[in-house]
Amino acid sequence: MAKHKPQLERRRPPVQSRSRATVDELLAAAAQVFESHGYAAGTTNRIAQVAGVSIGTLYQYFPGKDAIAVALLERHIVETEERLRDWAARAATGRWGLRATLNGYVTVMMETHAGRPRLQHILLEETPLPARVHQDLLKSERRAAATVTEVLHRYPEIRRPHLDQVGFLVVQTVESLTHRFAAHPDEQVMPCDRFLGELVLMLTAYLVGPAR
């Protein structure tokens, strides 16, 4: 369908407030359309329509469909890192026990995906992302693992060796279970709050449990 191969850089940077609002509208519309239709079926025409602008305007600010997905993903990475930093800062005050800290972490992650549970999945798995973005994702995930590891260091009841790998597994576990539960919840078998509680229980048991 693509006539030419477009770049990934924004074409014309918005300078007036009107155009900045348009770009915001476009991103919001894209999030909604991708969430409900998937990447391939989320057409650029539909995105423009939902945003309330013409298709030409869309291509004035984004050189191609991929670029929109990349922008959404990069925005999500930034937001997630912000939330994680906030959580780490709160944990660093030392007023919380391990369990409350883990509870906070899982809650933050669930909130992050509460609004559009499928979107991150779609961006990650269905979108042809350039290698650069994959690198960014990997780096961001490693930073998250490092942050979590650092927080865990504050709790002497954790006696497990290789805390960095432990932090990595915690991040992976929370991330993947949160995604899964947000996207396909089985409220019949396990309601959301119970799921959260059990997950925190599992993580706590893992961290303070016998080293072997």
Add this chain to the structure above:
Amino acid sequence: MAKHKPQLERRRPPVQSRSRATVDELLAAAAQVFESHGYAAGTTNRIAQVAGVSIGTLYQYFPGKDAIAVALLERHIVETEERLRDWAARAATGRWGLRATLNGYVTVMMETHAGRPRLQHILLEETPLPARVHQDLLKSERRAAATVTEVLHRYPEIRRPHLDQVGFLVVQTVESLTHRFAAHPDEQVMPCDRFLGELVLMLTAYLVGPAR
């Protein structure tokens, strides 16, 4: 792109061995093509080409693209349930400790996705599945949880209440972490065998840990 809306039933059931082989070829080709291109970009023409038959032959046995994905998914559900039954039977001999049993479960699940790590994700998330198939998936997942719960009942060291919900969380955890690790392994931070070991450790700690 679709002119008419096709059904999901196979058009002409293969009766000669030649055509049965053709259908197998088509499914194998579809698995390969979807795995490497995703659902939307995995074209029917390409599937037919990889299978070594003409596009017309493909449509003689499958009424539409979706039907191929559904067939692949149903096949995967059957295979997974078989593997799970085998594992439960082995666990029922009573010769394994809890840890070995969990290790076996995780190993089985990792093996299931080792060959085509992305395929299940693609079928589940990118394919427009009819409601019937989603029901089947949910049912299959619940059966898996029931099987695991039953196995866990054999181990008196597990004192946790609501074993059915515990079994459900174990299934969800293993399923989602296995998918994630098969699809995007970060061998640099955590090699596969170490990942398996830590996951088993986490599950064990969760199951035998303090009830509160």
Add this chain to the structure above:
DNA sequence: ACAGAAAGTGAGTAATTACTCAGATTGTAG
């Protein structure tokens, strides 16, 4: 007021692709 820049429009284009069909080829029963 006005020139030029920024922003927006949407019908149209070229490429892609799911699917069809008229007929050729291969297997099989009597």
Add this chain to the structure above:
DNA sequence: CTACAATCTGAGTAATTACTCACTTTCTGT
């Protein structure tokens, strides 16, 4: 061998869709 069914072929069709461009409208500085 013959008739018929099963199987296979692949060029062609209609629908879809990413993207362009010639043009209009709105804003801003002077």
